[in-house]
Amino acid sequence: MNAAIITIGDELLNGQTIDTNSSWLAQELNLLGINIALKFSCGDSQEPVRDALQLSSERADLIITTGGLGPTKDDITKKSICDFLSDELRFDQGTYDNILALLKSRGRGMTELHKNQCYMPGSAKLIANSQGTAPGMWMEHEGKIYLALPGVPREMKAIMKPLGLGMIANRFSGEYIIHSFIQTAGCGETIISEAIQPIVDRFPASLSIAYLPSIASVKLRITAKGKDFDILQTWVKKFTDEISFEIKEHVYGFGELTLSEAVGQLCLRYKIKLATAESCTGGLLAQLITSISGASSYYQGSIVAYSNELKMNLLRVPDDLLALQGAVSEAVVKQMVRGAIAATNADVAIATSGIAGPTGGSIDKPVGTIWIAVGTRETQETVKLQLNKDRIGNVQYTAVTALNMMRKFIEKNFA
Amino acid sequence: MNAAIITIGDELLNGQTIDTNSSWLAQELNLLGINIALKFSCGDSQEPVRDALQLSSERADLIITTGGLGPTKDDITKKSICDFLSDELRFDQGTYDNILALLKSRGRGMTELHKNQCYMPGSAKLIANSQGTAPGMWMEHEGKIYLALPGVPREMKAIMKPLGLGMIANRFSGEYIIHSFIQTAGCGETIISEAIQPIVDRFPASLSIAYLPSIASVKLRITAKGKDFDILQTWVKKFTDEISFEIKEHVYGFGELTLSEAVGQLCLRYKIKLATAESCTGGLLAQLITSISGASSYYQGSIVAYSNELKMNLLRVPDDLLALQGAVSEAVVKQMVRGAIAATNADVAIATSGIAGPTGGSIDKPVGTIWIAVGTRETQETVKLQLNKDRIGNVQYTAVTALNMMRKFIEKNFA
Numbered sequence: 001m002n003a004a005i006i007t008i009g010d011e012l013l014n015g016q017t018i019d020t021n022s023s024w025l026a027q028e029l030n031l032l033g034i035n036i037a038l039k040f041s042c043g044d045s046q047e048p049v050r051d052a053l054q055l056s057s058e059r060a061d062l063i064i065t066t067g068g069l070g071p072t073k074d075d076i077t078k079k080s081i082c083d084f085l086s087d088e089l090r091f092d093q094g095t096y097d098n099i100l101a102l103l104k105s106r107g108r109g110m111t112e113l114h115k116n117q118c119y120m121p122g123s124a125k126l127i128a129n130s131q132g133t134a135p136g137m138w139m140e141h142e143g144k145i146y147l148a149l150p151g152v153p154r155e156m157k158a159i160m161k162p163l164g165l166g167m168i169a170n171r172f173s174g175e176y177i178i179h180s181f182i183q184t185a186g187c188g189e190t191i192i193s194e195a196i197q198p199i200v201d202r203f204p205a206s207l208s209i210a211y212l213p214s215i216a217s218v219k220l221r222i223t224a225k226g227k228d229f230d231i232l233q234t235w236v237k238k239f240t241d242e243i244s245f246e247i248k249e250h251v252y253g254f255g256e257l258t259l260s261e262a263v264g265q266l267c268l269r270y271k272i273k274l275a276t277a278e279s280c281t282g283g284l285l286a287q288l289i290t291s292i293s294g295a296s297s298y299y300q301g302s303i304v305a306y307s308n309e310l311k312m313n314l315l316r317v318p319d320d321l322l323a324l325q326g327a328v329s330e331a332v333v334k335q336m337v338r339g340a341i342a343a344t345n346a347d348v349a350i351a352t353s354g355i356a357g358p359t360g361g362s363i364d365k366p367v368g369t370i371w372i373a374v375g376t377r378e379t380q381e382t383v384k385l386q387l388n389k390d391r392i393g394n395v396q397y398t399a400v401t402a403l404n405m406m407r408k409f410i411e412k413n414f415a
Numbered sequence: 416m417n418a419a420i421i422t423i424g425d426e427l428l429n430g431q432t433i434d435t436n437s438s439w440l441a442q443e444l445n446l447l448g449i450n451i452a453l454k455f456s457c458g459d460s461q462e463p464v465r466d467a468l469q470l471s472s473e474r475a476d477l478i479i480t481t482g483g484l485g486p487t488k489d490d491i492t493k494k495s496i497c498d499f500l501s502d503e504l505r506f507d508q509g510t511y512d513n514i515l516a517l518l519k520s521r522g523r524g525m526t527e528l529h530k531n532q533c534y535m536p537g538s539a540k541l542i543a544n545s546q547g548t549a550p551g552m553w554m555e556h557e558g559k560i561y562l563a564l565p566g567v568p569r570e571m572k573a574i575m576k577p578l579g580l581g582m583i584a585n586r587f588s589g590e591y592i593i594h595s596f597i598q599t600a601g602c603g604e605t606i607i608s609e610a611i612q613p614i615v616d617r618f619p620a621s622l623s624i625a626y627l628p629s630i631a632s633v634k635l636r637i638t639a640k641g642k643d644f645d646i647l648q649t650w651v652k653k654f655t656d657e658i659s660f661e662i663k664e665h666v667y668g669f670g671e672l673t674l675s676e677a678v679g680q681l682c683l684r685y686k687i688k689l690a691t692a693e694s695c696t697g698g699l700l701a702q703l704i705t706s707i708s709g710a711s712s713y714y715q716g717s718i719v720a721y722s723n724e725l726k727m728n729l730l731r732v733p734d735d736l737l738a739l740q741g742a743v744s745e746a747v748v749k750q751m752v753r754g755a756i757a758a759t760n761a762d763v764a765i766a767t768s769g770i771a772g773p774t775g776g777s778i779d780k781p782v783g784t785i786w787i788a789v790g791t792r793e794t795q796e797t798v799k800l801q802l803n804k805d806r807i808g809n810v811q812y813t814a815v816t817a818l819n820m821m822r823k824f825i826e827k828n829f830a
Contacts, residue, residue: 013451015441016627018433022456026430036428038463041437041454048453048474055466179429189485190528212426213485213567221431276719278698282705286698286719293773293806295697301725304691304701304717306710310759314718314729344725358708388520389546391708393569 001172002037003029004056008049008068008077009151012041021066021149021156028160032169033176033225034062044068049080057084057144062168067151069117069134077148078137082121085141089119095126099133124148127167131158138167145171178224178232180240183257184250185217185404192218192250196243207235209243215393216400217259252407259403260288260295266407267298270414274406275346276302277315277336279327280354280370284399300344305336315339328353328365333373334380341377348410350374350402354385356394370398374405381409416587417452418444419471423464423483423492424566427456436481436564436571443575447584448592448640449477459483464495472499472559477583482566484532484549492563493552497536500556504534510541514548539563542582546573553582560586593639593647595655598672599665600632600819607633607665611658622650624658630808631815632674667822674818675703675710681822682713685829689821690761691717692730692751694742695769695785699814715759720751730754743768743780748788749795756792763825765789765817769800771809785813789820796824 005025011017019041026036037059042048049068056063068077082089096118100110117133120126127136129150136159137148147164149156184192189211193200200209206226212219222240224232244251252262267274276285286302289295303314308327311317316339317332325331336351354370361367368387373380383405387394420440426432434456441451452474457463464483471478483492497504511533515525532548535541542551544565551574552563562579564571599607604626608615615624621641627634637655639647659666667677682689691700701717704710718729723742726732731754732747740746751766769785776782783802788795798820802809 012438013441013454014445015438015443015451016625018435018438020433023427023430023433026428028430030429036430037458038466039428039456043452051453051470051474055470059463059466188523190526191523193528194526210425212431221426278701282710283693283698283701283717283719286693286717286721287702290697290719290721291807296721296775299721301721302698302701302717302719303729304698304705304719306701306705306714306716307759310716313760314758343729344722356708360711389569392706393546 001034001062002060003034003062003064004037004052004060005039006049006052006056006063006065007039007041007151008044008065009041010043012067013043021151021153024153024157025064025066025160028165029062029168030177030179032165032172034168034172035177044076046076046080046083049076050084053080053084053146057142061143062145062147062172065146065148066156069148069150078119078121081137081139081146081148085121085123085139085146087121087123087139090122092118092120092126095120095135098128098135102133127159127163129155129159131155135159136164176224176226176229176232178229178236180222180236181255182220182222182240182244182251183217183253183255183259183262184220184247185252185259185400185407187218187247187250189213189218192220192247196246199239199242199246203239204235206232207239215396216404249408252404258292259400259407260292263403263407263410264289264292264295264298266410266414270410272298272348272410272414273300273344273346274298275300275340275344275349277340277349277351278302278304279306279311279336279352280356281352281395281399281402282306282356284395285350285352285402288399288403300346303340303343311336311339314343316342326365328355328369328371330371330373330382330384333371333382334375337373337375337380338377348374348376348406350406352398352402354394354398356391356398358391368394370394372398372402372405374402374409376413379413381405416449416477417475418449418477418479419452419467419475420454421464421467421471421478421480422454422456422566423459423480424456425458427482428458436566436568439568439572440479440481440575443580444477444583446592446594447580447587449583449587459491461491461495461498464491465499468495468499468561472557476558476587477560477562480561480563481571484563484565485567493534493536496552496554496561496563500536500538500554500561502536502538502554505537507533507535507541510535510550513543513550517548542574542578544570544574546570550574551579591639591641591644591647593644593651595637595651596670597635597637597655597659597666598632598668598670598674598677599635599662600667600674600815600822602633602662602665604628604633607635607662611661614654614657614661618654619650621647622654630811631819667819673703673707674815674822675707678818678822678825679704679707679710679713681825681829685825687713687763687825687829688715688759688761689713690715690755690759690764692755692764692766693717693719694721694726694751694767695771696767696810696814696817697721697771699810700765700767700817703814703818715761718755718758726751726754729758731757741780743770743784743786745786745788745797745799748786748797749790752788752790752795753792763789763791763821765821767813767817769809769813771806773806783809785809787813787817787820789817789824791828794828796820
């Protein structure tokens with residue numbers, strides 16, 4: 001069972017809008033066992049929409065369009081679909097009444113643009129949109145389903161969540177698709193894939209794996225596809241367990257867990273208060289940690305000591321140490337950990353100091369030289385990185401690596 | 416001059432990765448006067464990639480693919496392009512040497528997977544990738560250009576920014592397109608567009624304007640398109656001046672300037688040291704300010720006082736004030752400004768305190784209640800926001816608003 005998604009709108013092609021509809025639809029359809037075979041984006045003109053409909057109808061059983069239905073759009077979608085399905089636009093009184101009621105509730109009247117919206121393909125079954133004026137349109141032609149949805153994500157979901165997805169599910173019952181995710185950090189895609197290759201070689205035909213790398217971390221996705229839900233679940237569980245055991249030192253969690261959440265859960269579990277002392281990460285560690293709702297129950301805060309003055313005054317780094325070793329040194333990040341703990345009453349702290357670039361490097365300490373320390377008042381562990389990304393890349397890599405070090409430190413010392 | 420973009424990867428079709436490459440490419444190509452005619456996303460298999468190449472070659476002169484080139488990918492892209500262009504994969508010693516050197520610098524060795532990456536379409540001109548192992552591939556066939564890029568955004572940009580875009584620009588010259596950008600903050604799109612409509616009404620036919628809103632800010636883009644470069648430049652300059660004068664209190668800069676850069680430039684000009692004291696923004700202010708290379712010459716740092724303990728100990732907020740007024744109050748953010756200045760020896764400081772949500776609200780102070788203060792030791796200006804976005808949206812809106820307040824404060828008090 002395959003689907004195609006066609007997103008329509010000039011704003012998607014000139015880069016001013018990032019399409020999030022199709023990823024939401026893909027995730028929801030995946031849960032129903034429906035694969036996306038192909039995805040298109042077209043501007044607001046008929047020819048490419050027709051091309052996309054043609055190719056989609058050859059490759060997919062369900063063709064979903066989003067966009068091109070609003071009052072200021074040129075109704076490209078409806079005209080293109082009508083032409084393609086040899087259908088005609090007809091005035092729909094129900095839509096007219098709905099739009100009139102919606103506008104009244106907002107204290108506004110009907111305009112010509114709104115009236116244009118009331119013409120619908122004659123064969124379309126309309127699906128109510130509680131959030132806007134354009135309903136969803138369900139059409140069938142030569143065994144294929146065509147579903148046209150508005151482009152505003154809130155409206156698209158208001159059609160699909162209560163009604164559209166259920167209509168699709170009722171219509172197609174077939175294969176299941178199950179995903180399982182293993183979250184890893186601190187190790188590259190290639191090394192992980194080589195380590196687990198012997199396990200992947202034993203996958204049954206219904207299973208596949210994908211490596212989804214991001215900065216200093218790799219998400220593994222194990223996918224099972226087939227008709228027997230229980231067997232698929234068993235396979236996915238068995239191989240998720242085997243793989244995560246094989247690379248257990250790199251695994252920080254499962255599902256959609258982030259590294260900040262993993263660290264937060266460890267802090268909650270062992271009743272640990274966390275603080276950070278940031279130089280080169282410049283607040284990013286604090287931001288990652290506080291992006292988790294509820295972080296205030298374990299996170300004391302951060303001293304973003306961008307100047308040496310702050311390192312001395314707030315983190316108690318001695319000025320002779322800064323003069324002798326430089327701010328980017330093992331001794332300084334270790335003292336930053338102790339200083340942050342003293343200033344914030346935390347149990348553990350993370351400290352970073354480095355040269356993120358593009359300026360500030362020297363022969364001894366080129367751009368990309370970064371020291372990280374994690375630990376308690378008594379013990380600190382350190383690492384030196386030599387990175388070659390741009391400023392933002394260096395900072396992000398440092399922050400993720402530092403969070404992962406803290407995760408491992410807590411697991412080793414508090415578990 | 417038309418282009419097509421083909422993004423390749425199962426992760427784009429199952430909704431697990433949101434494609435940002437194509438919007439970045441579209442924006443950059445637009446600046447060169449190149450329209451995107453069509454956009455596809457295909458999974459990691461040859462048939463849909465071939466379909467997409469076929470349709471693209473019928474509608475576009477430049478066909479760009481992203482993705483499908485990494486070490487664990489199945490090299491779908493290279494094989495599909497070779498088949499489509501009747502080309503063959505050949506071992507490329509230069510790529511081998513580059514990968515070997517890159518791996519050595521990371522202390523790692525070559526694997527079989529890496530060796531597979533060294534086979535390139537025989538006709539391809541390779542474009543260096545400073546951030547990864549897969550170079551860009553530039554191929555020409557029957558008057559069309561095919562450009563294959565890796566899918567990791569950092570790597571894709573590392574190929575396009577220094578070399579790829581220039582190669583494309585050199586290749587196609589026709590009409591000139593000139594853009595001018597006016598950066599505004601603190602005012603919505605509707606109010607700005609109403610204020611400048613009389614000026615826009617006087618635009619010559621070669622000029623157009625677009626409003627590009629983002630959080631708490633709007634970028635105006637004035638575009639001129641035509642054959643006479645000098646005339647276009649004159650028009651763009653004249654109307655950019657007129658418009659920015661009309662809304663001057665909202666304009667913080669031109670071109671690609673960010674608000675953090677604008678604040679940084681003011682600090683440099685008036686020799687002001689800046690600090691921040693953040694509660695609800697949780698380090699985002701620090702991160703925005705330190706994302707600018709050279710920020711260390713005016714930015715002292717941030718105290719991210721997530722706990723009341725830190726507000727008392729490091730920012731000298733009296734405990735009875737916290738008890739009486741609560742952490743989210745005007746009196747507390749004013750004291751946070753004074754406390755941050757005292758702790759960091761800065762001249763000016765920004766402070767934020769609020770309830771970002773989704774939890775933590777009360778009847779008196781619902782989620783989205785946020786106080787901001789900016790000022791010196793002697794004078795502080797404050798504002799109260801009542802926001803209704805999600806956690807991240809509330810934090811971002813607060814940070815941008817706070818930076819804009821600091822910009823206006825410096826302009827008023829130091830200029």
